[in-house]
Amino acid sequence: MTVESYGFDTLAIHAGQEPDPRTGAVVPPIYQTSTYAQDAVGAPRLGYEYSRSGNPTRDSLQECLAAIENGRRGLAFASGLAAEDTLLRTVCRPGDHVVIPNDAYGGTFRLFSKVAERWGLDWTAVPLDDIDAVRAAFRPGHTRLIWSETPTNPLLNVNDIALLAGLAHEYDAMLAVDNTFASPYLQQPLAFGADVVIHSTTKYLGGHSDVVGGALVTADAGLGEELAFHQNAMGAVNGPFDAWLTLRGIKTLGVRMDRHCDNAERIVAYLSEHPAVAQVLYPGLETHPGHEVAAKQMSRFGGMVSFRTAGGPEQAVAVCNRAKLFVLAESLGGVESLIEHPGQMTHLSAAGSALEVPADLVRLSVGIETVDDLLADLEQALG
Known part of the structure; x- marks a missing residue:
């Protein structure tokens, strides 16, 4: 073709x-x-x-x-x-x-x-x-x-x-x-x-x-x-x-990505107002330092969201452990939502190097479930 x-x-x-x-x-x-x-x-x-x-x-x-x-x-x-x-x-x-x-x-x-x-x-x-x-x-x-x-x-x-x-x-x-x-x-x-x-x-x-x-x-x-x-x-x-x-x-990549993005945007808005969250990392936020570049070269901003907890590393680990609908697992991009602690999971190999990630960081792969269910899970996990 x-x-x-x-x-x-x-x-x-x-x-x-x-x-x-x-x-x-x-x-x-x-x-x-x-x-x-x-x-x-x-x-x-x-x-x-x-x-x-x-x-x-x-x-x-x-x-x-x-x-x-x-x-x-x-x-x-x-x-x-x-x-x-x-x-x-x-x-x-x-x-x-x-x-x-x-x-x-x-x-x-x-x-x-x-x-x-x-x-x-x-x-x-x-x-x-x-x-x-x-x-x-x-x-x-x-x-x-x-x-x-x-x-x-x-x-x-x-x-x-x-x-x-x-x-x-x-x-x-x-x-x-x-x-x-x-x-x-x-x-x-x-x-x-x-x-x-x-x-x-x-x-x-x-x-x-x-x-x-x-x-x-x-x-x-x-x-x-x-x-x-x-x-x-x-x-x-x-x-x-x-x-x-x-x-x-x-x-089905196109239809899935539309839902990933829709759900991620709702979750970013929720996390941005939550007192237990110190910082949300998402290119779709106008406050993100790369927002203008992302808007130029991306049609939307994706389904990946990271955030730093106000309570430090212990709270970040606790949030990952308390999540229920967000599955505690490595990888990303699947139809189901995943949560992980990069410092001890996907990025452990960078520990002690100049590329070490913050210990209070949580990474979400936002899936295509009903978004209200995902928000409720984050609510209980953040305590």
Whole structure:
């Protein structure tokens, strides 16, 4: 299908998902196979030889990912971190340098500090919303990549994608944007000059807390080919059933994100007036330092909300433990609402570092339940 001629929701449902030509099945089949019969030596049917290298179900997902991010090439992986690792090992070499956010996701920080550093990749963490700090961190000839999250996890800071892309390209570097929190429905970084978009498809794209996956989408076909080579060579691909589940989730991404945003806005308004809450972190608030940038590059402000408790770390932990409808669990982006204490859960790997998150911080992944029920749960949890 011609991507340019359709809206987002149409692409989410149809891109890469034409009815099966043999049976007419409306939903793409799960090609649960490891290998494929060949018509002759060196003559595989439709190019499929082995499912690490290519699988029709995964190809459907990859085509859909490229379409909804308005990119040239989409690639699916076994997890978000598998996608991140493949990107780093494709575009960087030992001795290269990367600028990362000083409030990066804990798993990303661990990948840089405990894995990539060991094979010779250097990195500097700076606030990416301070363009002067980013410029000062650059090492001309060595800085290969700016690594952005926007909004960030879990502090919900906002980076100006176009500004960062301009700076990266000025130094012949690339900009990679983790778009997991926003999803392609609310934000499309490639349109603002990013070179590659990263997703944990486990989150909003899958949307039902039942599948783990990752994705890369590129603006340039050549970079897409390089990444595809490393995807096959490194082998961290997702299986066909995981690809199928992710495709199923993407079909309803638009309608789910609308409800996530609606519910989050109600909860933000409630928390902003609650005496037990010291600060609410949400880009949709006009008082948020990144609000104007978020309004420029996002259609709405998302379903993730963080807040700091007036009673300090003990109260933050107590709120997480008292919640009932908000499930105490890591991850995010599913239809059910989740609550967590980042300092002791998702961002424990950053403890003791410059990227350590506040101990009084609570993170909410606002689901699509009846919002009055969610508000009542927060009321009793906040005490």
